[in-house]
Amino acid sequence: MLEIYGQAFATVLLPQNLIAMVLGALWGLLAGALPGISTSMGVVLILSFTYTLAPMTALVLLVGAYLGGITGGGITSILFGIPGEPSSVPTVIEGHALAKQGKAAAAMWTYLLCSIFGGLFSVLFMIVATPLIADFALRFGPAEYFALTILGLSVVSGLSGGSMLKGFLSCFFGLFLATIGTDGITGEERFTFGTVTLLGGVNFVVAMVGLLAVSEIMMEAEEPFKEYKGMVEYRGLLEELPRFSLFRKYWLTMIRSPIIGTIVGALPGAGATIAAFLAYGEAARTAKHEPAKFGKGAIEGLMAAECANNASTGGSMTILLSLGIPGSNTTAMLVAAFMIHGMQPGPLLLSQRPDIVYGIFTAMIVINLLLLAITGTAIRLFLQLNRLPYSVFSAAILILCVVGAFGINNSVDDMMLMFVFSLIGYFMRKFGVPVAPCILALVLGDLAELSLRRALLLSGGSPLGLVSSPISAVLLLGALVSIVYPLIKKPKMLASS
Amino acid sequence: MKTKGEVVFFAVCVAFFGFMGAQAVALMGEGRAGEIGSALWPLIALCAALGLSAVLLFQAVRRPAAAAVGGEASEPDARDEARRRRKAVVASTACFFLYLVAISFLGFILATLFFIPAFAFALGERRTKVLVAAPLILTTVMTAVFIKFLTIPFPKGVGVFAAFSRLFY
Incomplete structure (x- = not known):
């Protein structure tokens, strides 16, 4: 085992991979820190850079952006009170309150150290859990795969936001989009209307760029961006670095929050936002030292939220690598990256490409340490970046979207298809239909359909074949619980947080 | 509160999914035992989307108009x-x-x-x-x-x- 990790470290620390991790982490930090660019959007935007890269280099670049994005969300949250990411909302509540009390730099360092601690904690969980889950998943046949994709799709209830009906509408639209093109079993053309562009199906990168990134810019155009010019005093590293006694004082929060984050992150669809809220809520509920400070600048609340949202990354990556289920928007983009490089994340990946899996484990450790170094030295730079005119900044993002869409097949048609998806995404957002379930369904739809059809062929057309094995029955039951549980619990949890 | 745009949006959804559903029906054919052909999966997705769009359209139509309730839009x-x-x-x-x-x-x-x-x-x-x-x-x-x-x-x-x-x- 040690030999495998030794080789993985040697691969990850190759100059090209190290550069990719630094660039990915930097870009992720930017994307997470700047309002208007989410982590998933940040990952989509650099996906086009990875087409020509070696698989390992491409993946560490994207994982760097993912971890950087989750970490970067705290920067603008604390300094300007704007959550760069939805998972940073508790950070805004406590961190920005601390900033207004003149403790911005101390809050920044606390957030950073807790984020990295949460991230590293979850990587250790991932190292232990992924091989175990993957071994188990090797017993999967078509029925189990179908049940697994349904479990993946069941996270729609968690991604739906306000309206479950709209979330499911978006999901079924995504499932329909996944059927466009040539049928993988019969070779029949479906919904192509004679166009060559659609024969190969709807490319999910094109759809993602349009639905997520371009439509977000269109929404921003509706509500003009505010320019934040407030400067925050910075007295230097030694003055601002939190003392060890602070972490000792809140030791229970430091242990409990990453555990919550990792477990919630591993649940498909739950993600960093719910993890952060849960850990924050738990810290507020059990606070012994200064419970009255919660909501007015409690450092314990900040620590809990940041430990948990970063720890969710390891949980999400565990189910992505071991089962192939994208637990969040961003990990769905990572599925796309795997597929672009001819790999399918899931049970077989560990046996077919252990170099990639162990490489990602070790890369996540290195990236977390890089994030500590980069963010620690670049806090002042981030302050300056929020002074850029948003009008020009958004134009640059759109150009990156065009590059991303064109670069897949070097096709102008793909750019136009992206534009169509951006309009669809804009109107979906405008009328409260979430786009995330659509993307999730587009990614999982093809596998779900093929698995269902193969399972039914094997069982001679009997639907009972889908629940004949204990694994598929349990997974389908899990899907049912996953749909029903948020309906009961989510409103209560958010209200208490 | 109802907006005209919301009603139009869900009406377009109903029309779109209805049209695509009709296209999917045309894909149906005979297959071997247990073979479900090219049409079933898209039909399931489209019928569900059509039903949900219709419900959301109905909800949007029944909601009171924005201007009448808030008066802010005026x-x-x-x-x-x-x-x-x-x-x-x-x-x-x-x-x-x-x-x-x-x-x-x-x-x-x-x-x-x-x-x-x-x-x-x-x-x-x-x-x-x-x-x-x-x-x-x-x-x-x-x-x-x-x-x-x-x-x-x-x-x-x-x-x-x-x-x-x-x-x-």
């Missing part, structure tokens, strides 16, 4: 603001669409050079320095990274524009 300032926002979205979207069309005719470099100030202007940017400097800097960076470094074969344009693009790639 205020001149709010209407002006809403109109200004719509204009910004339409103008910026039109700029982006024209950019996508223009790439084929003008080539990537020239189209990008014109797109950036036009888009920034549509979003309300009026500072001359920004409108002049940003396109030059951004186009140079994009050309260097994507054309020179990553060698993505962007369209060169036609005629004299193609000749211009060939100076760079």
